[in-house]
Amino acid sequence: MAPVSTIETFEEAQEIFLQKIKEDPRLKPVAAKKLLDLAKELDASTEEKLGDLSLQLPAEERIKQGFLKFKNNFWLKNPKLYEKLSAGQSPKFMIFACSDSRVCPTTILGLQPGEAFVVRNIASMIPACGEAGFPSTSAALEYGVLHLKVEHILVIGHSRCGGIKALLTTDPEKKWSDYIQDWIKISTPVHSNQNHSHDIDERCSCGEKESVNVSLSNLMTFPWIKSAVEEKKLALHGGHYSFVTGTFQYWTPGSDKVDF
Template structure:
């Protein structure tokens, strides 16, 4: 019950912050949402997009899944993520899409070093097949590097793979080509606290926010 009580205390703080004034933020949000950004992130409990970006309610339209993957636009694409992308682009008309990956991703580790499946359904294994081409390429090209290096390379490459898959959705590709939507690939380094972003011009991830110097 301690966890539940923590959640209830947290909701009380949220309530005080957003509903105590006569003119609250939610007064403007009751009629509907108009976020300018779709963020596709991981389910990992350490990587909360709202917390990481300091966003307010209504700022982000968030889709979270194992390893922040985007399936390609095919007739048999998993409808959960694809429908959220469609709604954000076609209904909410967001101006940007951010794919936010992170270090120490459990989904990527499971993909790089698969173990015996724990259930007959194997939902995780089936989902991670989206990034299987990336894992195979990393293993082939970086076979001489350490396991940790390969895992990080796969985390970064899977972000780019998801960005490529976004462009398989015709209505999204059209908006990107017209300059109506911008695509961004971000990487949160849990170990250092840094935020990286992919630079198409330099074809590498560069710091957006550098790590802090730790005292002691």
């Protein structure tokens, strides 16, 4: 058995615990009380404690525990949903969101598996049709619109977006690493609507929403998107999620923003 100081997994800790009781059965009531106290402590703030603990786990164990939690709490409890999904997908939504770890779109909008075809990239930018060098985003658009025939495209910006800050604070003398520099240029039009008397936080907040509008405009440069929108088979939507204030702003191209 491994020395106590090197124990990392729940299973190893459990083994040590059982071994101690086996060696001296008189410890049973003491052990029972300690376990009950521990269970009560975990009950008090389970999610918070598990969240903290999960940060300390080795990567493989964190992946395993995360998957088993999902499997037990969701996959096993929704057999009809997974039977339907195994036959294919027909999501109504296509969503563009930032790769930022704080803004998972299916989490913040409560979407179920199968409801949204999702693309995540730096600052949720969408290049114009034919813009050289960005086939990944355009290929996903092609698949979502032409093959899955999604009915809605939602582009979501977010608070404290590093991609937008990089765009708005780029020093011409100091180049970002090559791929980022080329990518954030997609939203260069955001610069023209900047109020330079505002501080950088305000400019970024405004830029995060303006960048969504640039992407919504770029969507209309794809002829098959333009015709689908004009035929009302496809609708475009913009959004801005703030994890600072816990709010979501929603709008459609040309309309006022609504706070949720």
